[in-house]
Amino acid sequence: MRHCSVQVRGLLTREELDRYNGLIEVGSYLEDQSRYDLAYNVQKEIDILILPAIERLKDKGRARDRATAEYLESLREDDEDGEDDGKDPSA
DSSP states (O other), rough: OOOOOOHHTSSSSSHHHHHHHHHHHHHHHHHHHHHHHHHHHHHHHHHHTTHHHHHHHHHHHHHHHEEEHHHHHHHHHHHHHHHHTTTTOOO
């Protein structure tokens, strides 16, 4: 069975995580029994189950990117304000 990343697992709700762990256990058992045909179906269910957590991870990344852009913009504005004062910013 393919596990999802630690970051994605960390964003699963308690209910999703319980279901994920159960499906992983069932899938691993099926693989041990060489029932790869059934394990494939379990893996597809896991892939569907983790989609909301993947979206939450993407949203966190987008929020972080926005915050970084805002911070850089504020630095640029502060730098421009310092130049507009007629003062030498290096002094």
